[in-house]
Amino acid sequence: MVFSAILTIYSFAAPKDAGRSFAEGPPEWIFLHRGVGEIPCLWQSWLEHSFFERQLHRRRLQPVDTCFNPKDYRLHSLEGLITSPPLEEANDAPAYEGALYWLRQAYAHIYNPESMLAGKYALLFWIERVPQGYIDLLSLQRSCAMVSLANAAVLLKRASQSWYLDGFAEHIITEAKQMMGFEYWTWLDYPMQAYGMI
Template sequence: MTSVRRKWHLKSRNGCDTCKMRKIKCDELHPECWNCIKKGLRCNFKSLRPIAVKEPPDIELEHLEHLELLHHFTISTASTLANESEIRDLWRVWVPQIALSVRYVLDGVLALAALHKARYNPGRRESLEARAMEYHNASLARALPLVTHPNRHNGAHLFLFGVLTLLFSLAKPRSADDIFLVGGGVVPEWLYLLRGIDTVIEAESAIEASPISLIFRATNPSFEYWRSHEPLEHDALTALKANIRARAHAANQKTLLDAVEALQRSFTFRSRDTLQFQHKMRGFYTWLYDVSDEYLKLLRQGDCEALCVLAFYSVLLKDLERHWWLEGWAVHLLQRIYLLVDEEHQLWIRWPVEEVGWVPPCVPNISYQT
């Protein structure tokens, strides 16, 4: 009797479970074996397919830039914005938290951080300054429609926006022919911004209950002293008042003299060595809040006497130039004023010119006869 030889096949234990239960040879095709497909059975190969791992999307370059600048703000820029540790912590911790939920604050933070970073990265300075301006413009576009209507929900955010915008306006690059004055007049842009911040504070009392109030609350005693003290005599300011009484138009004299009297109060802070720097700073910029709208109107009109008063203020700006965002402003302002006033009024401001250390340009086409 001839024996029937069984068909040879490769031994394997890798078949599907369904074929094993049916005790037939599995062809081990994936994702489903042919035996299961023919019979319409469920093949467990299908459930054993490796799960496709979805690669996370690439982080957009703009988001990386946000992270870079926000990191720079928290570890570097924030520490330059205040002298007191409590207020530094506010800038370093609380402000970035607000920025993550309020876009116009975020744009303001990124703009200021980009300007600060540009100072220490010559190779990237041009690109960082360009990006800073883009963030600044975006912040303005989002916040300005809200500024006229502060409320308890956005008051602190708008105040913060105002401070960031002020710092940016002071810190942004300047050139020799930079027209930094508002509306073709002669009022620095940052002066309007500073007075606008004060308006927001007065309009919304909820700001005083927020952490951001630390920025001005810490120096409130200096403000009270500015209001109440008897200002010291100052020879150069006394001479300025005498010139105003002798030369200024009668209708403008009170406005001009009031501005000088207020400036004399701020100069008292300059002469008091016992005051800490942050209190001197509050005493200096209180003048910007105190001067009248009538005085600002004279500045816009290019009134020479009003410009001379502002020239004296440049001396106080010079004392504040330890802050990077104020560097160069004293000379920049004084130079602009000097070129706007006539020769007589140039003599009025000899003291601030000498005190700041600026050398006026030589008068051209002067011939000397022997």
């Protein structure tokens, strides 16, 4: 468990080659972190009563009202994209809807005082819950999938104290923008404004 967590941190901190993050499927940090979530049931009780208890807290969080997030309207607007995707992505709507649902939940948990979920862990909360179908679409570099990931990167805005995340969100947003058509760029206004990129 510890080694898996360290690998995830390493994947955040490792130097990134421009334009290569999605060259061989989804970025390794997504693959690695989803793997950390596969905790054998046999160890669950021990982990919950160990120093991992705080790490496992987010795995027990239940859905909350998205109104906790004062900027939920920005995420809600993404429904306009996923409900009328390009023809070649028409069958992928359920995966996008699932990703957006959990993204709105991740943001809401940050603002819910009872959740005690910081930005970095909110991103991981999201990655743990998105449908595998969405991860597959990221692997295919689909524009709608990239838009969701770029908006998820804003969650890291509150994680600036983590040295290994320095510049990480900006890298995600830049990579996403390079992989999508010009007609999708307006959907990146919020994440780019959040990081002073426009």
